[in-house]
Amino acid sequence: MASGALADDIREKLGELSPAERKVARVLLAGYPAAGFETVAVLAGRATVSAPTVIRFVNRLGYRGFPDFQAALREELDERNASPLSLYESADFGRAEEDPNPDSALLRHGSQVFTGAVTATLAELPPHDFEHAVRLLADRKRRITLAGGRFTHLLAQYLGLHLMQLRDDVRFLPDRDVERTAVLAALTRRDVLVVFDYRRYESDKTTLAALVHEQGGKVVLFTDTWLSPAAPHAEVVLPSRVTAPSPYDSLVPTLAVLETVVAGVMTALGDDARNRMQHGEDVARRAGLY
Numbered sequence: 001m002a003s004g005a006l007a008d009d010i011r012e013k014l015g016e017l018s019p020a021e022r023k024v025a026r027v028l029l030a031g032y033p034a035a036g037f038e039t040v041a042v043l044a045g046r047a048t049v050s051a052p053t054v055i056r057f058v059n060r061l062g063y064r065g066f067p068d069f070q071a072a073l074r075e076e077l078d079e080r081n082a083s084p085l086s087l088y089e090s091a092d093f094g095r096a097e098e099d100p101n102p103d104s105a106l107l108r109h110g111s112q113v114f115t116g117a118v119t120a121t122l123a124e125l126p127p128h129d130f131e132h133a134v135r136l137l138a139d140r141k142r143r144i145t146l147a148g149g150r151f152t153h154l155l156a157q158y159l160g161l162h163l164m165q166l167r168d169d170v171r172f173l174p175d176r177d178v179e180r181t182a183v184l185a186a187l188t189r190r191d192v193l194v195v196f197d198y199r200r201y202e203s204d205k206t207t208l209a210a211l212v213h214e215q216g217g218k219v220v221l222f223t224d225t226w227l228s229p230a231a232p233h234a235e236v237v238l239p240s241r242v243t244a245p246s247p248y249d250s251l252v253p254t255l256a257v258l259e260t261v262v263a264g265v266m267t268a269l270g271d272d273a274r275n276r277m278q279h280g281e282d283v284a285r286r287a288g289l290y
Contacts, residue, residue, distance in 0.1 A: 006073055007032045008227060008239070009061060017060060023047040024057040036073045040066050079199075079226060110245045114252050117241040121253035122260065124225075125238060133220050133236045133261060138268035140167055142192045142218075145183065147173040147208055152196035155222070155254055159194065162262045165280055166273045173208070184208070189216035197221065197228035198242065198249060209233035222254055 010025050017025060027047045028035050035043065044051045058069040137144060144163060148156030156172065163170045173193075174180045187193075193212040197205040209219045209230035221234035224242045231237050240257055244250035266273045284290040 006036070006061070006069075006076055007231075008225075013060060017057070018053075020047075020049045020053045021057045021060065023049050024054050033073055033077060037070060076226060106245065113243055113245050114250070117243045117250060117253045118256045121240045121257060124241075125257065129236050129238060130261070130264070133238060134264035134268055136192050136218055136220060136236065137163060137194075137261065138167070138265045139192075140169070140269075140272075142190050143169040143171075144192050144194060145171055145173055146194045147205065148196040149198070149202045149205065151251065152198060152222075152254075155196050155251060155258060156194065158255070159258050159262070162258075163265065165277055166262075166265055166269055167276060184211055187212055187215045187217055191215070191217035192220060193217060194220045195222070195228075195230055195234075196254075197230050198224045198251075199226060201228050201230075203229075206230040206233070222257070224249065 007029055010029060014022060014025055024043065024047045027043065035046075038046070040051050040054045044054045047054070055066060058066055061069065063069040063072065136142060144160075144167075146156040146160040148154065160170055160172055171183075174183060191212060193208060195205050195209055206229045209221065210233045212219050213233040218236075219230070219234040220236045220238070221228060221230055222238050222240070223231065225239045227237065227239060238257055238261075240253040242249035242251075242253070244252075269276075281290065
């Protein structure tokens with residue numbers, strides 16, 4: 001099976017399932033991941049189906065039986081909760097290379113890792129989700145707010161600064177409590193929240209996504225292949241591989257997705273984007289900023 005959250009695999013197969021199997025899928029998705037560790041009998045009871053239906057369901061996902069499904073779920077959770085320190089210790093990143101030219105070996109390894117991760121990320125993005133994200137970000141009737149995390153605030157700023165040159169009503173979620181509260185309290189149906197949340201996920205991102213969803217706004221979530229807990233509240237989920245030659249998750253594939261999204265927004269806005277850019281250049285030149 002392709003790498004990624006089992007929840008995502010289940011969602012993709014919903015259309016292929018029988019009505020009874022879909023009941024199992026919905027119970028699992030509603031209580032993911034904890035529901036996956038129930039016994040077959042308990043899960044069948046909660047879905048009001050027979051135990052053989054649960055077994056047929058996991059067979060549809062490509063597993064020989066329920067124990068195999070639970071083993072895959074445990075492995076996913078281990079990966080999902082991994083920290084740079086645990087990855088460092090498990091992969092022995094600190095050991096010296098056996099290669100007589102370790103610097104060139106690392107460059108070759110980096111080239112292979114990043115090339116593969118970017119290629120796989122762009123190939124695995126669902127086209128309809130990507131196109132929906134572009135439509136939301138190019139809709140000038142909507143107000144865009146961006147929020148990042150410990151490291152991913154850099155990506156939020158990168159995307160936001162590009163969008164500001166192409167359209168109006170783009171802002172970053174403030175850091176100070178009073179300003180942040182004011183922004184969150186004023187959210188409406190016309191708002192789009194762009195959230196970046198990667199493993200060791202940050203609980204405030206799930207809360208932010210839930211608030212926007214409850215107010216009728218839209219959430220565009222950039223996350224990893226294990227999917228942030230904010231995913232159930234998102235209108236669009238754009239996952240990226242995070243494979244890196246170090247124990248730190250890579251943001252390189254996500255950056256490739258962002259630059260592709262920017263290209264899509266520019267295309268969608270057409271002459272309006274070009275005119276906005278020209279006006280910005282004129283203002284900056286007069287103000288001595290460029």
